[in-house]
Amino acid sequence: MAIIEVNGLRKAYGGRPVVDGVSFAVEEGEIFGILGPNGAGKTTTVECVEGLRVPDGGTVRVAGLDPVADHERVTPLLGAQLQESELQAKLTVREALELYSAFYPRPADWRPLAERLGLDGVLTTRFGKLSGGQRQRLFIALALIGDPRVVVLDELTTGLDPRGRRDTWKLIEDVRDSGVTVLLVTHFMEEAQHLCDRVAVIHAGRVAALDTPQGLIGRAASSTVISLTPSRPLDDADLAALPAVASLERKDGRLVINGTDETVDAVISLLARHRVTAHRLRVADATLDDAFLDLTAVLEEKEA
């Protein structure tokens, strides 16, 4: 069942459309990612889902309710991550948890929540003194304090070190495993690839692609990266004849070919045919990063 439904959403600022007919549906219990370059309209889209912005056109439903017209009924269902500026530096973690509990008719008990998020050791610490990772954990706790069915997280791990980012991913997975649907805006492809069940790529206010991370990678022109150092140089004409090659680079005697599974088969037969040995042969799936760059390059080419 779709818990979030966005249909033909439109929003303009000063006559300039920034969200221009966005549609997607988020199933209950999934982690749904919204990706896109800077200024693509991601935050505006999720702010419409949160009822913080009034759409100019289209419809948004959260559990069947309109987040603007039914704001009071949607608020307890939807937890949103705060922006840093919304918490005072002098507030302690305990005070923040107590304060935000008071906003909801049926809040979750903040003590086990704080424990689950590893905040029990910093309850008396002021917000201004928390590390980046501790702040993010507090924001997740505050987003969950109303015991919501959906949580919206916008660039949650920006500014965290790799360890902090991975710890936060684990927390988000725990949140999903506890039955909460997660709508996640992110710039980090690795994060989307690791966490999201499905992603919508937004480009210039429209949904440019909507698929599983693996599906997006599979659709990219270069879904596989082959690298090898041949025992003797391969002929340019043979390399040019390889099928489905998206790019080919030579560096210090090493060949890096972006292509598909078909390219891999052809490279192997080429090597066999010419009795060339491949040293340090590596075949890797392309990443969501590669697929995203591919997709946005195609879109920008079309626009130009």
Ligand SMILES: Nc1ncnc2c1ncn2[C@@H]1O[C@H](COP(=O)(O)OP(=O)(O)OP(=O)(O)O)[C@@H](O)[C@H]1O
């Ligand atoms: N309140 C506003 N008034 C005018 N323009 C705005 C307003 N909010 C956002 N914009 C503009 O709308 C466009 C889309 O902004 P939005 O924040 O939705 O994009 P985004 O995809 O979240 O970008 P980013 O990745 O940089 O956060 C941008 O060009 C932004 O400058």
